[in-house]
Amino acid sequence: MPRIHMQPVFRPRSIAVIGASTRKGSIGWYVVHNIVSGDFNGNLFPVNLRAETIHSIKCYGRVIDIPDPVDLAVICVPKRFVLEVVEQCGRKGVKALVVITAGFKEIEGEGIALEARLLEAARRHGMVLVGPNCMGVINTDPEVRLNATFAPQGPHAGSIGFMSQSGALGVAILIIARQLGLGLSTFISLGNKADVNANDVLEYLEHNERTRIIAMYLESVGDPRIFKELARRITRKKPIVLVKAGRTEAGARAASSHTGALAGPDQAVTALTEQAGVLRVCSMEDLFDVLQALRGCPLPHGPSVAVLTNAGGPAIMATDAIIGMGLQMARLAPETVAALGAFLPPEASLRNPVDMIAGAQAADYGRALECLGRDPGVDQIMAIFVPPLLIDPLDVASAIREQSRRIDKPIVSVILAPLEWHTTIRDRIPDLPPVYLFPEAAAKALHALVTYASRRNRPEGKILEVDVDIGAVDARLDPARADAEGYLSPDRVMEVLVRYGIPVARWATVTSEQEALDAARGIGYPVVLKLAGKGIVHKTELKGVRLDLHDETELLAALREMRADFERLSRGAQLSGFLVQEMVAGEREVFMGVREDPSYGDLVVFGMGGKYVEVLQDTFMRLAPITDLDARTMIEGIRGYPLLEGVRGEPSSRIDILKDCLQRLSALITNHPLVIEMDVNPFMAGSTAETCKVVDARIRVRKD
Amino acid sequence: MPRIHMQPVFRPRSIAVIGASTRKGSIGWYVVHNIVSGDFNGNLFPVNLRAETIHSIKCYGRVIDIPDPVDLAVICVPKRFVLEVVEQCGRKGVKALVVITAGFKEIEGEGIALEARLLEAARRHGMVLVGPNCMGVINTDPEVRLNATFAPQGPHAGSIGFMSQSGALGVAILIIARQLGLGLSTFISLGNKADVNANDVLEYLEHNERTRIIAMYLESVGDPRIFKELARRITRKKPIVLVKAGRTEAGARAASSHTGALAGPDQAVTALTEQAGVLRVCSMEDLFDVLQALRGCPLPHGPSVAVLTNAGGPAIMATDAIIGMGLQMARLAPETVAALGAFLPPEASLRNPVDMIAGAQAADYGRALECLGRDPGVDQIMAIFVPPLLIDPLDVASAIREQSRRIDKPIVSVILAPLEWHTTIRDRIPDLPPVYLFPEAAAKALHALVTYASRRNRPEGKILEVDVDIGAVDARLDPARADAEGYLSPDRVMEVLVRYGIPVARWATVTSEQEALDAARGIGYPVVLKLAGKGIVHKTELKGVRLDLHDETELLAALREMRADFERLSRGAQLSGFLVQEMVAGEREVFMGVREDPSYGDLVVFGMGGKYVEVLQDTFMRLAPITDLDARTMIEGIRGYPLLEGVRGEPSSRIDILKDCLQRLSALITNHPLVIEMDVNPFMAGSTAETCKVVDARIRVRKD
DSSP: OOSSOOHHHHSOSEEEEETOOSSTTSHHHHHHHHHHHTTOSSEEEEEOTTOSEETTEEOBSSGGGOSSOOSEEEEOSOGGGHHHHHHHHHHHTOOEEEEOOOOSGGGOTHHHHHHHHHHHHHHHTTOEEEOSSOOEEEEOOTTTOEEEEOOSSOOOEEEEEEEESOHHHHHHHHHHHHHTTOOEEEEEEOTTOSSSOHHHHHHHHHTOTTOOEEEEEESOOSOHHHHHHHHHHHTTTSOEEEEEOOHHHHHTTOOSSHHHHHSOHHHHHHHHHHHHTOEEESSHHHHHHHHHHHHHOOOOSSSEEEEEESOHHHHHHHHHHHHHTTOEEOOOOHHHHHHHHTTSOTTSBOSSSEEOOTTOOHHHHHHHHHHHHHOTTOOEEEEEEOOOTTOOHHHHHHHHHHHHHHOSSOEEEEEOOOHHHHHHHHHHSTTOOOEESSHHHHHHHHHHHHHHHHHHHSOOOOOOOOOOOHHHHHHHTOGGGSOTTSBOOHHHHHHHHHHTTOOBOOEEEESSHHHHHHHHHHHOSSEEEEEEOTTOOOGGGGTOEEEEEOSHHHHHHHHHHHHHHHHHHOSSOOOOEEEEEEOOOOSOEEEEEEEEETTTEEEEEEEEOHHHHHHHOOEEEEESSOOHHHHHHHHHHSTTHHHHHOSTTOOOOOHHHHHHHHHHHHHHHHHOTTEEEEEEEEEEEOSSGGGEEEOOEEEEEOOO | OOSSOOHHHHSOSEEEEETOOSSTTSHHHHHHHHHHHTTOSSEEEEEOTTOSEETTEEOBSSGGGOSSOOSEEEEOSOGGGHHHHHHHHHHHTOOEEEEOOOOSGGGOTHHHHHHHHHHHHHHHTTOEEEOSSOOEEEEOOTTTOEEEEOOSSOOOEEEEEEEESOHHHHHHHHHHHHHTTOOEEEEEEOTTOSSSOHHHHHHHHHHOTTOOEEEEEESOOSOHHHHHHHHHHHTTTSOEEEEEOOHHHHHTTOOSSHHHHHSOHHHHHHHHHHHHTOEEESSHHHHHHHHHHHHHSOOOSSSEEEEEESOHHHHHHHHHHHHHTTOEEOOOOHHHHHHHHTTSOTTSBOSSSEEOOTTOOHHHHHHHHHHHHHOTTOOEEEEEEOOOTTOOHHHHHHHHHHHHHHOSSOEEEEEOOOHHHHHHHHHHSTTOOOEESSHHHHHHHHHHHHHHHHHHHSOOOOOOOOOOOHHHHHHHTOGGGSOTTSBOOHHHHHHHHHHTTOOBOOEEEESSHHHHHHHHHHHOSSEEEEEEOTTOOOGGGGTOEEEEEOSHHHHHHHHHHHHHHHHHHOSSOOOOEEEEEEOOOOSOEEEEEEEEETTTEEEEEEEEOHHHHHHHOOEEEEESSOOHHHHHHHHHHSTTHHHHHOSTTOOOOOHHHHHHHHHHHHHHHHHOTTEEEEEEEEEEEOSSGGGEEEOOEEEEEOOO
16 A cells, blocks of 8 residues: 555546746646646646636635645745645645745755645645645646646656656756657656655556656655565656755764764665665766667667777777776677678777777668677677768667667667757657767666666565574663673674574683683683673774684783783773673674664675775675675675685685675664664684684664 | 977968869869868869869879979878879978878888888978878868868868867768867868978967967877977976877886886876876867866866756765866855855755755856856856756756856856757857756866866976986996896995985995904994895895894895895805995885886886885886986875874874985986986985985996
């Protein structure tokens, strides 16, 4: 069941425009104008206290004066009248509101309270609320023909469902989409998202048959758990392309703890979109480049690109861009080379890029595309044309269009013609496959197709079921037993890990020299000695770690020195004893962390351990719960992964154990809302089960 | 003295077009047409065996039939006639040739020989040769008015000197520059660069007063030593922007040895351009974005950007892009905030970005820019305008233009208007400061301004004079004493390093157990034992390194084991003995390498050492000779630099020693052409002179 029923927003049978205006060019005029000139298939009722007629339509003073039922009310009255108007809509039985008026949460202060009252009124009357501070909604369905926005230019009808959190960008989106010949099925300006949010619209578009592609501009994601699940399901059927703005501003909110600093919110957005199968792009320009390709191309079966050109320079730049994006240059089959050689001049280059040189005619483009289209080693084609003298780019574009109808592979074009040519070509050749001005944009678009194709078809992965006594673990997580900041004592941390089936170096907590000696005997030398106590988080700075103690003499000496150092160096920390620990040999340290993020939920981070994690920031993040495939992606995704596989003949780390532990940590943070943050650092990533273990970890729980 | 005198190319008093044609639209027609319609200030003589008149001008059968002197001959006859025509030009006393005809080196095979003959003929007759396979030259100087190209559209006159190695891109460049209102002083299509190359043109443009900005599209750099010196000098006066294509194709040529693989040719181009002060951009799109800013803006004094907007969304994207490019968001002074608050509505946001909200008029843009321009904390301004209803973007653009005349800071605009608006705005408002469609392009352009400003003003740095007996070192580098691949024995390597004043762990080469014991006694325990011998390069794989041997027993045991392992594992390598070496304590290993590159000369590389250098590819490259500032940039430029400075309270490495050694290695490769390649790996980067030393190194010399 959807949270919100969007039908009255996108398919109303009657609309009231409250704040309709006779002043040409004003918002209240444009909304009425757009509804009328869009030939809305239903009744329109302008509402204005002071006008008799607007746009040749009878005008009502208040919405409750309208004799017929009203499904949707578009509100553009001054801010101070909004609440009153909404009450009237409620009494009238209006089903949905689109509030264009601004001055709510976005201006902070009193605006926040006003928005709360607006939402309360809408909910009380059972009305769906879009906005406030938005620019309206559009549905190009021929049966509906709704353009309830104040945009000066409406879109062509098409297959893209577009939502924008920014009204101003919404206007620009409609203009640019129109110019690029990108038709929309649906458009919605979300505004402040007081009620209807991006997830609600996603759910609607999922089932909207006219929508084949979903595009989103967002500044905040809303509930990421719902988004992830919804988007994962939808992207198996239709692509979602997202521009998420506020990448770096958000970065400034970096948390203070280690995991926090390593887990910038933007990395969380990347994790979220990758897990959900969403294509994330960084700018409006990239968004439109990608939308053109998704609209005009079939999905490719692989990453190999053939480049066809009539000039060397742009083809070299195309090759740079293709390789730079991580795609491959196709190796042409001998038959393809022979077929090309049969009609191209001897000066032509028959390797990829295929350079037909400046004399190539439109017909040559057609024949060459046919050859490349047949080659099983070619997954996608980029056709480049630099208009030489005497050859009309229009003819070449037509030839490319012809072939793109026959070849079931993406074909994108780069035509280095004047901008005017680009702004008019789509009027002259409808159904033209994507045409770009420069090869870099074309390569980005091809890369997006490959990425979407592979995400769409990838297996789901499995979530590990950890057999654990959740109640018993919760008892060990008791906040009352944590220190002031919420950190648990080392033995509690180790016990929790053991219960979750995570291998931990053998350990004992001790308070006296004799206990230390007994413990070490049980564990077996060499051992490690560590400080344990409340407020002791960065042990190294307190000289609180001694490694590789070989016998009783070394252990006792270390213990005494450490106690002395602690008394000298500690500032207010409380020494509750020591941890005697098995010495795990090996030099490969990795980091695993989980953390609760206020915006993105539970995050799981993997990275190179020790000091490298801080300096090189070589980490990979996923949102919990992670699957087995996510865990593998995380481990293989760090730059230092070859070090784990072993270089110079070294044995590989037990990647299987790392993978398993990451999933167990994911289960831990998911099962226990008490846990705010947990770092395992270092996890010794040895090549045997005996050397692949946690040697240090921290857990922080919620105090209050 | 310039290598080539470019005057007859760019300032001819008379031109012969050989291969002039009456066929409208052909190359031979367009060249004549462009010269005539460009109102060339000199005599034009069409040459064609079969025509009487071309373009109303008397036509000659051969260049030697022309009664007057000819400075420049533009040749577009079929390939088979080119040599004959060139001989005639020589006899005629022509001073310069522009050969448009293609089919030379670029088609390989017979084309290579043909080009050699063409060059030989030109040189023999003392003629400067542009091309072949080029599209011509342009000089917009009002006294010259030369357009000797076959481009369908010529450029406006202006201050940009443009050279292109690709003819096809040349056509596109002229079209796009014209649309963006970017005027050119000079244009040259370099073609195959048989004679005139990019450095020759750079030298000409250096002294060309009408040229304020130089733009280049290159596929190969030519002599990088000359380029570096020339460009360094020029960029103190005028900016150079370079698109270097063939980044990744070149990458495939990666050399086989370690340094080779770490030093991809593209990294060399980056080093070259950074050292030379050249702005490198990755695409034609970026090139034009940057040229607009360089043409239309003063240079900034710092990296702080103020964003002024009438809409939130695009300003957030601008902030992302600004921070993403490494620029800063300016902190506005309290007086600025107060001055803005005095006229902006209460809903406006007065922090940076300054959001004047949708009602902002052109006059508000003017006043706000004035306030921001006065703020000393603002170095640059980005003004964003999303056309709302009732406000004409033309008025806003005019207001911005007005302020840009008064404010001595870069002001760039982002106007989210239709493309048609952008393609016509420059005709309507001449002298408009740069206007972009999206904020990302504007941020890139601002970043380029900051980069150029800082490179232009940076100090030159000093090259260390190493006091060394070059002859004595050359004797140690004797190729006859190297192994088959050119590798020197370890003791020779160490001696060379010592002579260059590079600190090396104490060592001795030994062949017997007794010698080993004696050597270790002299060096002092603990010691390291290593295999030494021809063909032993990757010692680890032969188990040829034993660390931390504490006494005679351990040393002897290690020696015997190593000899046994070697006999078992070596394949054809020859054991000439062992190296006994001081054990240098410490865990920070760095890598230093120098290498001769066929295209880019001597390269110096610094990076994290040990296996990290291979896996993380954390390296920084400069071309030799490096200055003290280059050495500092290299060391501080690696991602792992904080590890060298010390984390978690560790002492810093002796950065001064590393810096000094890098400069000494640079001197080594510069002084000794015999050295092809040298790796120092690892260099232990300890915190004291005693622990900051080379422990392993290889030198490879030229064998023939």
